[in-house]
Amino acid sequence: MKRKITLKQIAKELDVSVSTVSKALKDSAEISVDTKEKIKAFAKLYNYKPNNIALSLKNRKTKTIGIIIPEIVHHFFTTVIRGIEHVANEKGYNVIICLSNNSFDKEVLNLEFLANGSTDGFIMSVAKETQQKEDYHHIKEVISQGMPVVMFDRVIDEVICDKVVISDKHGAFEAVQYLIDLQCKKIALISTVDYVSVGKLRTAGYKEALTTNDLEVNEDLILKIEDVDHSQEKIEEFLKGKDIDAVFAVNEQFAVNAIKALTKLGKKVPNDVSVIGFTDGVVSKSFIPSLSTVNQHGEDMGAKAAHLLIERLESETEEQIFQTTVLDTSLIIRDSVKK
Amino acid sequence: MKRKITLKQIAKELDVSVSTVSKALKDSAEISVDTKEKIKAFAKLYNYKPNNIALSLKNRKTKTIGIIIPEIVHHFFTTVIRGIEHVANEKGYNVIICLSNNSFDKEVLNLEFLANGSTDGFIMSVAKETQQKEDYHHIKEVISQGMPVVMFDRVIDEVICDKVVISDKHGAFEAVQYLIDLQCKKIALISTVDYVSVGKLRTAGYKEALTTNDLEVNEDLILKIEDVDHSQEKIEEFLKGKDIDAVFAVNEQFAVNAIKALTKLGKKVPNDVSVIGFTDGVVSKSFIPSLSTVNQHGEDMGAKAAHLLIERLESETEEQIFQTTVLDTSLIIRDSVKK
DNA sequence: TTTCAACACGAAAACGTTATAGTCGGTTTT
DNA sequence: AAAACCGACTATAACGTTTTCGTGTTGAAA
Numbered sequence: 001m002k003r004k005i006t007l008k009q010i011a012k013e014l015d016v017s018v019s020t021v022s023k024a025l026k027d028s029a030e031i032s033v034d035t036k037e038k039i040k041a042f043a044k045l046y047n048y049k050p051n052n053i054a055l056s057l058k059n060r061k062t063k064t065i066g067i068i069i070p071e072i073v074h075h076f077f078t079t080v081i082r083g084i085e086h087v088a089n090e091k092g093y094n095v096i097i098c099l100s101n102n103s104f105d106k107e108v109l110n111l112e113f114l115a116n117g118s119t120d121g122f123i124m125s126v127a128k129e130t131q132q133k134e135d136y137h138h139i140k141e142v143i144s145q146g147m148p149v150v151m152f153d154r155v156i157d158e159v160i161c162d163k164v165v166i167s168d169k170h171g172a173f174e175a176v177q178y179l180i181d182l183q184c185k186k187i188a189l190i191s192t193v194d195y196v197s198v199g200k201l202r203t204a205g206y207k208e209a210l211t212t213n214d215l216e217v218n219e220d221l222i223l224k225i226e227d228v229d230h231s232q233e234k235i236e237e238f239l240k241g242k243d244i245d246a247v248f249a250v251n252e253q254f255a256v257n258a259i260k261a262l263t264k265l266g267k268k269v270p271n272d273v274s275v276i277g278f279t280d281g282v283v284s285k286s287f288i289p290s291l292s293t294v295n296q297h298g299e300d301m302g303a304k305a306a307h308l309l310i311e312r313l314e315s316e317t318e319e320q321i322f323q324t325t326v327l328d329t330s331l332i333i334r335d336s337v338k339k
Numbered sequence: 340m341k342r343k344i345t346l347k348q349i350a351k352e353l354d355v356s357v358s359t360v361s362k363a364l365k366d367s368a369e370i371s372v373d374t375k376e377k378i379k380a381f382a383k384l385y386n387y388k389p390n391n392i393a394l395s396l397k398n399r400k401t402k403t404i405g406i407i408i409p410e411i412v413h414h415f416f417t418t419v420i421r422g423i424e425h426v427a428n429e430k431g432y433n434v435i436i437c438l439s440n441n442s443f444d445k446e447v448l449n450l451e452f453l454a455n456g457s458t459d460g461f462i463m464s465v466a467k468e469t470q471q472k473e474d475y476h477h478i479k480e481v482i483s484q485g486m487p488v489v490m491f492d493r494v495i496d497e498v499i500c501d502k503v504v505i506s507d508k509h510g511a512f513e514a515v516q517y518l519i520d521l522q523c524k525k526i527a528l529i530s531t532v533d534y535v536s537v538g539k540l541r542t543a544g545y546k547e548a549l550t551t552n553d554l555e556v557n558e559d560l561i562l563k564i565e566d567v568d569h570s571q572e573k574i575e576e577f578l579k580g581k582d583i584d585a586v587f588a589v590n591e592q593f594a595v596n597a598i599k600a601l602t603k604l605g606k607k608v609p610n611d612v613s614v615i616g617f618t619d620g621v622v623s624k625s626f627i628p629s630l631s632t633v634n635q636h637g638e639d640m641g642a643k644a645a646h647l648l649i650e651r652l653e654s655e656t657e658e659q660i661f662q663t664t665v666l667d668t669s670l671i672i673r674d675s676v677k678k
Numbered sequence: 679t680t681t682c683a684a685c686a687c688g689a690a691a692a693c694g695t696t697a698t699a700g701t702c703g704g705t706t707t708t
Numbered sequence: 709a710a711a712a713c714c715g716a717c718t719a720t721a722a723c724g725t726t727t728t729c730g731t732g733t734t735g736a737a738a
Contacts, residue, residue, distance in 0.1 A: 017719075018719095030715080059696085146388075
């Protein structure tokens with residue numbers, strides 16, 4: 001088995017110096033045409049490709065960007081990855097993905113790994129556990145060491161870096177406003193616990209929509225779910241006997257579960273109760289009735305994040321001004337709301 | 340902004356040599372306790388962490404494994420990634436993911452990138468376009484250069500390496516057999532075009548189940564879909580007026596679309612027609628009726644692939660015997676088949 | 679006093695590149 | 709014919725590590 005060939009081996013084989021080979025392959029004018037051709041032919045024959053690691057070390061840049069996300073089996077995150085990947089590749093960057101599995105410790109490890117030379121910068125959405133602990137020293141640390149970081153979706157205010165978020169609050173507002181415009185008066189909210197930043201924001205949007213329309217915020221109509229795995233039962237229990245005409249859920253799963261629970265309780269969606277979810281995933285389209293949702297445009301988000309990061313990587317100046325890009329959501333109305 | 344500190348800087352600062360610093364940090368017996376403590380304290384203060392790139396170059400191993408998949412916004416692949424990631428991390432490896440977007444050219448680029456020093460080996464599922472072209476020289480090339488490769492799901496017989504597949508044919512067989520046991524006689528198949536290896540295998544399983552039970556294979560009951568994006572219309576058209584009592588679909592999407600089409604055509608699932616899909620995704624569980632499927636155990640698949648790869652990476656001997664692991668599927672019966 | 683370990687450290691090579699700065703024989707310039 | 713130049717190379721340093729092989733200074737044994 002032939003091992004990957006190096007410049008040194010080519011040089012030895014052709015009895016020239018390493019520098020000559022390097023230059024010849026870069027088509028340098030310093031090398032005679034004859035020699036260049038000879039070297040190129042030989043290199044091609046042995047399928048020479050420069051070693052990335054060596055290049056990275058030499059150039060002190062890896063042309064690689066890291067992604068740290070809490071979970072990969074998750075439609076939204078994969079769309080973001082796709083967006084990142086797309087623009088990264090376009091700009092000649094590769095992508096390395098690390099999963100925190102929503103664990104703080106793993107996030108710290110990932111960060112350390114990515115920051116120790118493996119990448120030029122990274123894009124991350126913080127783990128749930130991290131948001132709960134409110135411990136962001138690891139992120140601040142790498143930033144202070146000069147590693148550019150872009151946060152998306154679950155961002156942290158106290159960490160100073162570029163950020164890309166959607167207008168969670170406004171997206172929720174619009175959804176609830178839509179329900180109100182349909183004459184819904186008793187709108188339930190199914191949200192996550194407050195330390196998840198996006199859950200909190202969406203809850204705020206819900207409340208604002210109500211108060212703006214002079215509707216009372218009734219805490220009895222608000223459910224905050226901690227444990228996603230048992231959401232179905234929680235939601236059933238919550239909806240039982242509630243007199244409502246609409247449900248706004250902060251994610252797709254909760255919305256689907258709500259519809260199932262409602263159906264079980266003998267209520268028809270959308271005739272008796274309208275339902276709007278958040279995040280447009282695969283289920284939303286397929287579900288019957290198809291789900292109305294607030295679309296987060298994950299791919300755009302990833303693309304924007306990648307642009308921000310690469311721009312920072314390639315700008316000469318050490319710009320200390322950071323920006324937070326807020327992307328609009330859009331409301332996709334399907335069959336789960338009455339017309 | 341303090342840049343990442345290096346051994347050299349520490350050495351200079353403490354007025355010792357680089358070797359001393361290196362040894363001290365590794366707690367070498369060669370260095371006096373005093374010096375070691377001094378150096379360690381300093382290193383800790385400046386949060387010294389060795390540079391991965393330099394280590395990779397020196398050790399000629401990156402402790403990184405690559406993954407090349409056709410698509411990331413895809414439940415099955417993400418479960419595989421999760422499985423890979425899990426065992427990789429356990430064994431001290433990191434994971435770098437490249438997407439081919441089902442494009443041959445991009446797959447070639449990914450392969451080149453990963454093979455040029457960035458990873459110690461990789462795990463891949465080939466792009467649709469590659470299977471169509473039947474051009475596998477790029478994969479053979481890297482293998483011949485000594486890069487360990489493990490293929491999963493969409494594997495190529497003529498490429499010699501370790502492989503992990505599920506028993507596609509047998510999984511399909513079991514599903515169809517189940518339908519036959521329910522007294523279904525007119526079972527339609529919704530598959531992909533034949534060059535997609537798994538589609539072909541599942542089709543074979545379908546046919547075998549029929550013939551084993553002395554049922555005739557009726558090509559009129561078989562639909563092969565090329566363009567996934569317009570599958571809904573294709574399926575509707577196909578099912579229109581067909582006299583069938585069951586549908587077996589080779590993926591989740593097709594199964595869901597089939598149910599929708601059937602409903603549209605006035606047939607009840609599961610009372611009039613039973614439906615079984617392939618691949619247990621998010622939609623299967625949520626859908627109403629919930630979908631019976633052949634579960635592919637993606638996470639196990641990823642875990643197995645990672646084990647195979649790492650084992651090869653860490654074995655001294657250049658074992659030339661490759662293995663193909665066949666994982667069992669399991670049939671998950673939910674509401675889309677009559678009881 | 680000489681010899682020899684033991685100790686504590688440093689120098690240098692190596693991993694694979696690229697860029698800068700030589701080198702050397704030959705040709706042009708004046 | 710000496711000075712300058714040019715073409716075609718080579719040597720070397722550098723990126724950040726680790727590791728092997730020194731090496732100079734002790735203190736003790738002979």
